[in-house]
Amino acid sequence: MVRLLMILCLCLIPALASATDYPVTVTDSLGRQVTIPARPEAVLLGSGFNLVALSLIEDDPVRRLAGWSTDLKGDNPELYADFATRFPELADLPAIGDGTGGSLSLEVILTLRSDLAILANWQAETEDGRRLIAVLEETGVPVVVVDFNSNAIGNTPSAMRLLGTVLDRAAEAEAFATFYEERLARIRDRVAADARQGPTVLMDAFPNAEKCCYAYGTGGLGAFITLAGGRNVADRNLPPQGGMVSSEYLIAAEPEVYIATSSPGGAYSPLSIGPGVALDDARKGLSGITAMPVLSNLKAIRDKRVHGLWNFFNAVPLNIVAAEAFATWIRPDLFADVDPQATLEEINQRFAAVPFRGAYWASLPEN
Known part of the structure; x- marks a missing residue:
């Protein structure tokens, strides 16, 4: 019921508040300027764990995926099973690596005709990751880097807003980011007030x-x-x-x-x-x-x-x-x-x- 009410409330938000006007240029978690030419419909996930982030702003976080890494499946099979039960097509999604920067298969990636790649910061900052980004951008595939790891407190809300803008889910991402920031502020304020x-x-x-x-x-x-x-x-x-x-x-x-x-x-x-x-x-x-x-x-x-x-x-x-x-x-x-x-x-x-x-x-x- 709460989820239904949220959806109904979102319907009342003016279209301009939730829709991304493509092409759009964003700043990713590494400070890179990236231009997204159109609404992505074939997305690569460099880390399978970023499926969790997508699932907080997308009713069907698998629908737009063209390929993903299997680190979520390998490290947390129980969590993978819950996603695969809800979205059976996840089991047939092409694997592009195991989640590490060096494992991402350029040969597989280039066959998938993707229009966006989302990498985790620990992948993008490796030599292999930088090489992959260069090749993808040369072939016209924009690459966005998100960081929920190195500075989770500072980066999580902005990384969610980044995904919301890129994927045309800005209102949903804003709702989660605000939810996050309100609870974070409660912790900070009480600790700061106590000597x-x-x-x-x-x-x-x-x-x-x-x-x-x-x-x-x-x-x-x-x-x-x-x-x-x-x-x-x-x-x-x-x-x-x-x-x-x-x-x-x-x-x-x-x-x-x-x-x-x-x-x-x-x-x-x-x-x-x-x-x-x-x-x-x-x-x-x-x-x-x-x-x-x-x-x-x-x-x-x-x-x-x-x-x-x-x-x-x-x-x-x-x-x-x-x-x-x-x-x-x-x-x-x-x-x-x-x-x-x-x-x-x-x-x-x-x-x-x-x-x-x-x-x-x-x-x-x-x-």
Whole structure:
């Protein structure tokens, strides 16, 4: 019902407010000026994860696709299955690569007669990615780069508006971007108004007993630690993307909050979390991680401030839900009234062509 009301409201917006007047020149997430000559009808997705972004502004995000990379299918098969169930034609969509910059097949791409390519920033910034962009532009295919990763807080709303303009879905993209910005402002404003120092936080990517430990730095999802009023224990000694730290480093840092990231199925870590995962299963994996010798004696573990998060929030505009989860974990005193699950449900009702289901985050019970 909420989605129906939104559609009816959009119908009342003047046509000029939602329609793109082609040709249009846009500035993409890398600051490149790109001209789109006409409404795209044969789109290439350099990263399959950008299907999530399209599904927030398109009722049928698959209809206009000419080809895509299979990273979404390979890394998160449960999420892929939900999309393929709703849009069966996705199973027959030509594969142009596995999502990495070097895997994109120029031979396949040039046979697909596309009129737009959308690349992720991590693809476009590689040597292979730059070569691909040059070849596509020489053949008359404009390339737009979107970034939901390196600076999610700053780039997600603008990247959504960019996609809305390019794909003639400006009103829908504006609605989501505004939704995002309002919730982001709530977090920022409350943290800024409180002078107290927040707790120290370790965010550990794909924890595994065989190696210790990959700590998020200040970039990507690591920026959400500071946003929520926390102090990242890896904010000074590592590059922005983070890096490996030793057990001695963790003991000295003594984090007060521990956040693990992983994906469904436990392919890289005993923690299975994300699309299609039951909450009890996510908590069971999280509990197992805390028993690892390198982690078990940390203050965060002793105090039961232990949380888990879907790692691929760093590739999709759903990251506003992750931001709210961080806020409730790091500063529960400021955000007792914030409910990330309610926010996800509102996204499902108002925006999502395919509802997002499963335990995208989890916490161990305090008692």
